[in-house]
Amino acid sequence: xxxxxxxxxxxxxxxxxxxxxxxxxxxxxxxxxxxxxxxxxxxxxxxxxxxxxxxxxxxxxxxxxxxxxxxxxxxxxxxxxxxxxxxxxxxxxxxxxxxxxxxxxxxxxxxxxxxxxxxxxxxxxxxxxxxxxxxxxxxxxxxxxxxxxxxxxxxxxxxxxxxxxxxxxxxxxxxxxxxxxxxxxxxxxxxxxxxxxxxxxxxxxxxxxxxxxxxxxxxxxxxxxxxxxxxxxxxxxxxxxxxxxxxxxxxxxxxxxxxxxxxxxxxxxxxxxxxxxxxxxxxxxxxxxxxxxxxxxxxxxxxxxxxxxxxxxxxxxxxxxxxxxxxxxxxxxxxxxxxxxxxxxxxxxx
Numbered sequence: 169x170x171x172x173x174x175x176x177x178x179x180x181x182x183x184x185x186x187x188x189x190x191x192x193x194x195x196x197x198x199x200x201x202x203x204x205x206x207x208x209x210x211x212x213x214x215x216x217x218x219x220x221x222x223x224x225x226x227x228x229x230x231x232x233x234x235x236x237x238x239x240x241x242x243x244x245x246x247x248x249x250x251x252x253x254x255x256x257x258x259x260x261x262x263x264x265x266x267x268x269x270x271x272x273x274x275x276x277x278x279x280x281x282x283x284x285x286x287x288x289x290x291x292x293x294x295x296x297x298x299x300x301x302x303x304x305x306x307x308x309x310x311x312x313x314x315x316x317x318x319x320x321x322x323x324x325x326x327x328x329x330x331x332x333x334x335x336x337x338x339x340x341x342x343x344x345x346x347x348x349x350x351x352x353x354x355x356x357x358x359x360x361x362x363x364x365x366x367x368x369x370x371x372x373x374x375x376x377x378x379x380x381x382x383x384x385x386x387x388x389x390x391x392x393x394x395x396x397x398x399x400x401x402x403x404x405x406x407x408x409x410x411x412x413x414x415x416x417x418x419x420x421x422x423x424x425x426x427x428x429x430x431x432x433x434x435x436x437x438x439x440x441x442x443x444x445x446x447x448x449x450x451x452x453x454x455x456x457x458x459x460x461x462x463x464x465x466x467x468x469x470x471x472x473x474x475x476x477x478x479x480x481x482x483x484x485x486x487x488x489x490x491x492x493x494x495x496x497x498x499x500x501x502x503x504x505x506x507x508x509x510x511x512x513x514x515x516x517x518x
Contacts, residue, residue: 170275185516186477200462206237210241223266224247264395273373301370309430311434319347322365323363328360366435445493464481477496492506
């Protein structure tokens with residue numbers, strides 16, 4: 169059976185004041201579409217995975233928000249981390265949990281807060297990758313075709329000399345690259361074998377469990393050693409005790425950079441991690457003057473290149489601004505230059 173794991177434990181507050189550590193980005197309707205990021209993530213797997221095979225790994229502080237926003241997901245499929253330990257322990261926990269239910273499960277692991285605009289192509293790619301991992305011991309990561317020399321993403325270098333015999337769209341991974349500086353990113357763009365690392369993974373549950381055993385035994389042993397409590401009333405109590413003892417390490421460092429059977433599936437389905445107000449400005453619909461209006465009653469006069477997010481049913485008039493963020497949430501109003509958005513964290517701390 170196919171399963172999807174939605175990783176939703178992040179505390180991202182880069183869209184302050186809309187997102188905060190208590191209500192982070194994945195639970196916010198950034199685009200004013202009526203669906204939050206995590207809800208859109210759930211939606212795009214309809215027809216691929218049944219709701220009873222959707223799993224969410226999140227912080228215990230967000231349990232009620234997940235239940236409210238994803239009522240279709242069984243409560244027993246919402247796994248709660250007592251503390252942050254990066255993605256390898258998260259994936260080890262949920263993989264062992266799923267394996268106890270379905271030993272032949274085929275998994276997609278996805279972040280909860282990314283944007284995908286071409287859902288039809290996304291589903292085609294996911295179905296193709298799931299078929300591939302169901303027939304092999306391969307680990308697949310999705311590589312996004314880069315459109316600019318982006319310094320905020322990691323990169324994947326593919327061996328394009330020969331595709332997989334089972335799937336012509338799959339290529340072995342030569343190397344994973346950290347987020348580059350601008351000059352290095354420009355070089356990557358010239359080389360057609362480089363792709364953005366999307367953080368989307370597909371594998372069979374037995375494949376990832378074995379990989380963790382080999383390459384991250386100090387992580388794997390923790391979660392393999394409590395198989396008798398999975399699905400019981402003791403599970404959360406035991407997880408609260410052992411989870412903090414796990415090393416804090418990403419799945420990229422723990423497995424992806426070490427394993428042999430790693431393939432990249434180059435894809436192009438309108439992907440973005442929407443990590444900044446600036447990225448939202450480029451992705452959301454704009455008027456003739458480059459302004460984004462996310463809200464019902466926003467008017468611009470003599471203004472350009474602004475992103476305004478005010479969804480609390482107030483009339484908003486913007487005059488004479490160029491390149492500004494205007495956002496309101498819960499009695500907090502932010503007015504900030506787009507070029508200064510890196511300072512929003514210091515504003516939100518005051």
